Amino acid sequence: MRCPFCLCSDVRVVDSRVVEEGNAIRRRRVCEGCNKRFTTYERIEEAPFLVVKRSGGREPFDRSKVVAGMRASLKNRPFLDSDLESAVSEIEDRLRLAGDECSTDQIGLSVLEWLKANDEVGYIRFASVYKGFEAWHDFEREAVSLVKKSEG
Ligand SMILES: [Zn+2]
Structure with missing residues (x-):
């Protein structure tokens, strides 16, 4: 090295x-x-799928972060974790077709599209926090604050 x-x-x-x-x-x-x-x-040798953050940095696509963001937006909505896992797999597969990396915006917009087609309440909740996303990490942070807000 x-x-x-x-x-x-x-x-x-x-x-x-x-x-x-x-x-x-x-x-x-x-x-x-x-x-x-x-x-x-x-x-393991396999084309890594990278996320380009708004800061320009890259990190591996982390399915669990996207699922966490969706789960927060879909709190008390009739979706199972497995529904979200398969939605994120679909999103990942589609984004991978375009190349080995994607932007946080592309992920956010893909999630928004999915929510728009599947749950209007989740769509509105997600859209309301999505605008403020600065970085990939915000998926998790926003998810946590969204849960706190909806619990409080
Ligand atoms: Zn050196």
Whole structure:
């Protein structure tokens, strides 16, 4: 493994953790040459599907985050977790057809489309928080605040 900044091959792993529900290992590495840090992922060989965040950063598509966002919008609505899982699989499959990566906006809009076709209440709830999404992580954060709001 060579440093992407200075191409030096004297690179050391400083942190490793299992991510993507055990499907990948994320390693934080530091270059001994220029001291810069970078991240690598080790996973089973299969085209990874990446999400491009509004900040420009990329991270692996995480189905559970999208499901969590949908679940929050569909609180007390007649949907099973398996309905949401299969909706997200459909969304992922469709987005994958367009390439190895997609934007957070494309995901948000796909979820909105699905909700519009399947549940008007969920659609309105999701649309009301979607406008403020800054990043992929906001799916989870917004989902939590939405649940709090609807409980309070
Ligand atoms: Zn370096």
